[in-house]
Amino acid sequence: MVGMSTASASFIAPDALLSHWQGHRRLTRRVIAAFPDDKLFTFSVGGMRTFGELSMELITMGAPMLRGLTTGQWDNVWDRSARPKQEVLRLWDEATPQIDALWKKMPAERFHETATAFGQYPGTVHDLVLYVIDNEIHHRGQGYVYLRALGIEPPPFYDRS
């Protein structure tokens, strides 16, 4: 620790965090896939949004956040409307290599700078990225309840393969 300043100390490296996120994304994909097609945009509990709507939120936050942070171009118009499950999964899969490619463009120093996401959410870049991941975990946890309420066993939380 001698000579290691707080600023240079690392809890986790960018590469490892990307792997962590893509592991979460593989699990979220399995949760989307577990929904019956006719329930994805129709079923919810307690008057909340459907898991289809939540999934479209996640899709319009992940790659668009990274794109904004790396290029300065922020998407602010999205279509989160109902669509067949296969189309949601296609959009999900389309984002996977986009996230990998955008991540590679991000210099490590960038994660410690500040930015204003989507023109309205200021924060340190690492916090903005974590917000996207945390929001995915949060809504996916809600999807687990919806699946249980439908009598469907969700995929195991610990499996990120």
Next chain:
Amino acid sequence: MVGMSTASASFIAPDALLSHWQGHRRLTRRVIAAFPDDKLFTFSVGGMRTFGELSMELITMGAPMLRGLTTGQWDNVWDRSARPKQEVLRLWDEATPQIDALWKKMPAERFHETATAFGQYPGTVHDLVLYVIDNEIHHRGQGYVYLRALGIEPPPFYDRS
């Protein structure tokens, strides 16, 4: 970036990750507090565990994980039984300074080493810590559904103050 190896690159520093986690913990505390006392260990959706049981899981994972990672002493016997909400909140608050103190004992290199949590879960230390945080977000998201199903508005997800 010249001369910066992948191993030394940092997505987030240990201090910032601790702040991030304690922010999540403040939100989770508000979710526990939002439950009526007589629902915390009795109400659930879809045959899942109650939010009281989930909260006790979080309490017996957070500080105990850090204690094990820093001292090598792993707690493996826990009492997660039903108790009054005020007692759950007391245990929650008791863990807050424990987590801060244990975190300060962790050398930054430690996060990149491997360990076997609770004698059975192997992983890189940063992944073991993230698992605890992610598990908290996951179950708290389920608590949001329970609250909505009870007709109670949950605290805002983005507020970590």
